Amino acid sequence: MIWFDFGGVLSPPLDDLFDSYHARTGITPRQLKTALAAVGAELDVEPLAPIELALLTEEEWGRSMVRVLEEANPGIDLSRARFERFGEQWFEGVRANPVMVSAARHAKEHGYRVGILSNNVVEWEPYWRAIVAPVGEVDCIVDSCRIGVRKPDPEIFRRAEKEAGVPAEECVLVDDLAENCTAARRVGWRAVQFRNSAQAVRDLAGLIGLPALV
Structure with missing residues (x-):
């Protein structure tokens, strides 16, 4: 996942x-x-x-x-x-990162489950959901404002595991904040810190054996 x-x-x-x-x-x-x-x-x-x-x-x-x-x-x-x-x-005029959208779709096409794990805001949901719409349907969304826990609190990762029905060792987080990646690793997840699109896609492919995104 x-x-x-x-x-x-x-x-x-x-x-x-x-x-x-x-x-x-x-x-x-x-x-x-x-x-x-x-x-x-x-x-x-x-x-x-x-x-x-x-x-x-x-x-x-x-x-x-x-x-x-x-x-x-x-x-x-x-x-x-x-x-x-x-x-x-x-969020006015904001569009999704096309490379990461392609990476998420690529992962789904190769049999990986995909979720969104976000610190976000109740009233902002219509805007960010519209932005990520190009990703298509995802298997699970865990949103801090809905569950009362936010990254990097370890509890949010446990809640995500339970919501998706996936053990920690099968979870990989792609996040731009180092502290969130560190927290994920501490609870048994793997993680890729996003610094730029090319690096994140390369690191994710290397971590899970995903075929290269062409």
């Missing part, structure tokens, strides 16, 4: 999404990341955990983001940002 992360693997790199959001709203990646961290810190969790664990609704979280951005950046122009519907604006 090959589990693909959504953000940064099946989607474009996260830095590209931050840059695109900056171009649309004028909010710099640094300003946005600092605000994400501040809102998370208020709940004593990681930056995106408030919405990836559904501790806050998107609207509640959006209000908090506006507040901390204005506090940290007096006079900041937020007129182009729609934090109450952040996901809709964040």
